[in-house]
Amino acid sequence: MLDTLRRLIQELNLARNLDQALGLIVRRVKEISGAEVCSVFLAEPDGRHYVLKASDGLGPESIGRIRLGRDEGLVGLVARRAEPVNLEDAPLHPQFRYFPDSGEERYHAFLGVPIIHHREVVGVLVVQRTEARVFDEESVTLLVTVAAQLAGAIAHAELSGELNGYGDAHPAEETSRVARGQPGAPGVTFGTARVRYPFADIHAIPDRPGEDVDHELAEFDAAVKAVRAEIAQLSQRMTDSLPAEERALFDVYALMLDSDSFTGVTRERIRAGNWAPGALRQTIEEHEEVFRNMENDYLRERVEDIRDLGRRLLMHLQTEKAEEHTYPDKTILVGEEVTATMLAEVPQDRLVGVVSVRGSRTSHVAILARALGIPAVMGVTELPVGRIDDAELIVDGYAGRVFIEPPPHVTAEYRRLADEEASFSAELHELRDLPSATLDGTHIPLYVNTGLLADLTPTTESGAEGVGLYRTEFPFMIRNRFPGEEEQRRIYRQVLEAFAPRPVVLRTLDVGGDKALPYFPIEEDNPFLGWRGIRITLDHPEIFLVQVRAMMRASEGLGNLNILLPMISDVAELHDSLALIHQAHDELLEEGLALPMPRVGVMIEVPSAVYQAGSLARRVDFLSIGTNDLTQYLLAVDRNNPRVADLYDSLHPAVIRAMLQVVESARVHGKPVSVCGEMAGDPAAAILLVGMGIESLSMSVASLPRVKWVIRNLSRERANEILSNVLVMEEVDDIRAYLHRTLEEAGMGGLLRAGK
Numbered sequence: 159m160l161d162t163l164r165r166l167i168q169e170l171n172l173a174r175n176l177d178q179a180l181g182l183i184v185r186r187v188k189e190i191s192g193a194e195v196c197s198v199f200l201a202e203p204d205g206r207h208y209v210l211k212a213s214d215g216l217g218p219e220s221i222g223r224i225r226l227g228r229d230e231g232l233v234g235l236v237a238r239r240a241e242p243v244n245l246e247d248a249p250l251h252p253q254f255r256y257f258p259d260s261g262e263e264r265y266h267a268f269l270g271v272p273i274i275h276h277r278e279v280v281g282v283l284v285v286q287r288t289e290a291r292v293f294d295e296e297s298v299t300l301l302v303t304v305a306a307q308l309a310g311a312i313a314h315a316e317l318s319g320e321l322n323g324y325g326d327a328h329p330a331e332e333t334s335r336v337a338r339g340q341p342g343a344p345g346v347t348f349g350t351a352r353v354r355y356p357f358a359d360i361h362a363i364p365d366r367p368g369e370d371v372d373h374e375l376a377e378f379d380a381a382v383k384a385v386r387a388e389i390a391q392l393s394q395r396m397t398d399s400l401p402a403e404e405r406a407l408f409d410v411y412a413l414m415l416d417s418d419s420f421t422g423v424t425r426e427r428i429r430a431g432n433w434a435p436g437a438l439r440q441t442i443e444e445h446e447e448v449f450r451n452m453e454n455d456y457l458r459e460r461v462e463d464i465r466d467l468g469r470r471l472l473m474h475l476q477t478e479k480a481e482e483h484t485y486p487d488k489t490i491l492v493g494e495e496v497t498a499t500m501l502a503e504v505p506q507d508r509l510v511g512v513v514s515v516r517g518s519r520t521s522h523v524a525i526l527a528r529a530l531g532i533p534a535v536m537g538v539t540e541l542p543v544g545r546i547d548d549a550e551l552i553v554d555g556y557a558g559r560v561f562i563e564p565p566p567h568v569t570a571e572y573r574r575l576a577d578e579e580a581s582f583s584a585e586l587h588e589l590r591d592l593p594s595a596t597l598d599g600t601h602i603p604l605y606v607n608t609g610l611l612a613d614l615t616p617t618t619e620s621g622a623e624g625v626g627l628y629r630t631e632f633p634f635m636i637r638n639r640f641p642g643e644e645e646q647r648r649i650y651r652q653v654l655e656a657f658a659p660r661p662v663v664l665r666t667l668d669v670g671g672d673k674a675l676p677y678f679p680i681e682e683d684n685p686f687l688g689w690r691g692i693r694i695t696l697d698h699p700e701i702f703l704v705q706v707r708a709m710m711r712a713s714e715g716l717g718n719l720n721i722l723l724p725m726i727s728d729v730a731e732l733h734d735s736l737a738l739i740h741q742a743h744d745e746l747l748e749e750g751l752a753l754p755m756p757r758v759g760v761m762i763e764v765p766s767a768v769y770q771a772g773s774l775a776r777r778v779d780f781l782s783i784g785t786n787d788l789t790q791y792l793l794a795v796d797r798n799n800p801r802v803a804d805l806y807d808s809l810h811p812a813v814i815r816a817m818l819q820v821v822e823s824a825r826v827h828g829k830p831v832s833v834c835g836e837m838a839g840d841p842a843a844a845i846l847l848v849g850m851g852i853e854s855l856s857m858s859v860a861s862l863p864r865v866k867w868v869i870r871n872l873s874r875e876r877a878n879e880i881l882s883n884v885l886v887m888e889e890v891d892d893i894r895a896y897l898h899r900t901l902e903e904a905g906m907g908g909l910l911r912a913g914k
């Protein structure tokens with residue numbers, strides 16, 4: 159059964175539209191469960207009615223016609239209860255509703271299970287049979303298992319169905335197709351989707367109109383020729399080590415390359431308008447389906463050969479295409495997993511938005527987008543990536559929505575919002591040179607988070623009083639080896655100089671977790687609990703010492719350097735780090751450089767550091783709370799996992815209490831505490847941070863004016879009062895709702911669109 163189920167799910171993922179997917183489901187489930195009828199009902203957009211969408215067994219004329227409310231019929235009962243209903247004789251049940259023409263009266267046994275997606279009953283899967291006998295437990299568990307797997311596939315097929323194929327990418331109907339994700343970076347943007355996919359990942363290749371059919375055909379033929387030569391060579395090389403029958407595989411490859419059903423069909427698809435890689439993907443998927451349906455295990459396994467062949471061809475096609483990446487004037491970068499490098503490849507003046515199937519608000523790509531002031535939506539798990547290359551999109555980075563080929567009324571509404579936003583931003587811009595102080599005169603310096611050297615102008619001109627977090631890993635990530643001491647010195651010097659005499663906090667290398675260096679791969683089951691941040695650099699003092707020396711040398715004559723240590727989880731790590739920093743300083747003094755010892759701080763981003771905040775504070779000059787990781791570790795919620803993103807919230811009472819404890823512990827030792835996680839840029843949260851006595855806040859440049867506005871409209875006393883009210887609340891939703899109300903009552907409701 160597991161095998162059949164796995165096959166069904168794979169087939170579903172390849173389904174081109176909802177009808178195809180549902181057709182498959184009813185056929186297969188009927189087959190596996192031994193029932194006489196299998197039907198799927200899906201919720202209408204109002205969420206109150208369920209319509210028969212597919213059936214193997216009921217009269218075809220009932221499809222689309224049988225429609226039940228939540229209080230009607232057995233389907234309604236399943237939906238309302240959100241649990242299976244298993245009946246021996248359905249027509250005897252008081253809630254049974256009879257539909258003439260359906261032919262249902264013949265069936266007695268009824269088993270219905272809900273299809274649930276994101277806690278909502280999106281459909282009901284039903285099997286029926288004539289014999290009046292309840293379905294056995296195995297059938298129930300089978301249906302429950304299928305239904306659980308179907309929910310996501312149905313949502314995906316629903317969206318991709320509407321976007322299916324060429325020619326109907328601009329359907330006439332005025333419905334808007336919206337894919338939901340999470341806000342990644344604020345703002346609204348309009349542009350054209352450009353899908354990027356990892357090298358040699360066949361299924362991620364989008365369909366795209368071929369610019370010139372002859373050219374695409376020629377490229378495809380060249381790739382076929384190259385692969386044919388490769389295979390002949392491989393076969394030749396294996397002559398001595400492989401028996402003839404095993405080598406026959408290579409002949410099969412060669413035959414396929416010459417076959418009409420493979421290359422011939424692909425050429426047809428290119429002639430029909432798809433570009434070569436897209437046409438190749440379609441052919442491979444078609445073959446995969448055929449092979450997967452084969453009963454013979456050996457033949458079924460051959461699907462891997464097809465994929466292998468596909469990958470080889472693709473590799474050749476991609477080398478040809480790599481140079482030709484064209485980006486539309488207003489590019490919205492889209493991908494299964496958009497990476498920092500993909501983002502860096504788009505010319506900055508063309509990039510207007512980012513949409514990623516994986517990742518969340520605190521993924522580093524989202525952080526990067528915020529630093530660039532580009533709206534982003536993350537974790538759009540239902541996005542049909544393969545179908546939307548070149549589609550017009552609206553990205554709503556506030557609400558976490560992506561509109562695909564939006565109809566005019568949606569575009570008009572968003573244009574209006576974007577205009578409002580622009581005038582609001584212009585208004586906020588006027589705050590730039592005004593002090594960041596509360597109504598009763600407490601100065602709360604606002605700093606920026608950065609890590610991009612490409613253009614420091616927006617940050618230097620933002621009115622920021624310094625850099626509160628410079629993520630040094632970005633310069634490490636965009637190279638193909640560790641940067642040397644002098645190379646690093648030059649990078650750091652630019653930042654330190656641009657802001658001097660204002661303070662700049664340079665954080666030592668924080669790789670691991672979701673930040674990989676291409677030239678320093680780390681394979682771990684639990685990377686966020688593994689070799690990360692200071693753990694790596696303490697194990698590699700040569701990397702740490704070079705970096706710290708570069709930082710100190712860069713600060714020569716400026717005196718505004720602060721060094722920040724990431725991921726410290728106990729005092730011994732701090733001891734060791736301080737020893738290395740002193741060693742680097744002593745070396746530089748010996749080399750004749752008269753450098754003052756920089757201020758050193760520790761990031762509080764691991765729960766153990768919260769409880770040892772006093773011991774850590776005693777040994778350093780300042781603490782900086784990294785709420786992105788602290789929230790992830792305190793709540794045990796992966797900051798990148800869209801499935802649990804609703805649970806990730808820095809306003810959780812546990813996070814607030816932990817932060818308060820840090821501030822109080824540091825106060826005992828007279829050490830200042832700042833916040834440099836994304837929470838500092840949330841205007842609602844900023845009220846609490848001021849109330850706690852946090853001394854400074856560091857955020858992405860786009861958030862700065864909004865937070866300054868809150869600070870200037872609030873007294874420290876009022877912030878304290880608000881914090882006290884929050885401290886008695888037990889649920890995060892209550893806290894957020896209360897803070898939003900408070901902002902609105904104070905006339906700052908306009909800021910809320912920038913909140914979570």
Ligand code: PEP
Pocket residue numbers: 627629668763783784785786787788834835836
């Ligand atoms: C944090 O964890 O809050 C932080 C600022 O660091 P990063 O987001 O780079 O992990």
Ligand code: MG
Pocket residue numbers: 724763784786787
């Ligand atoms: Mg962190």
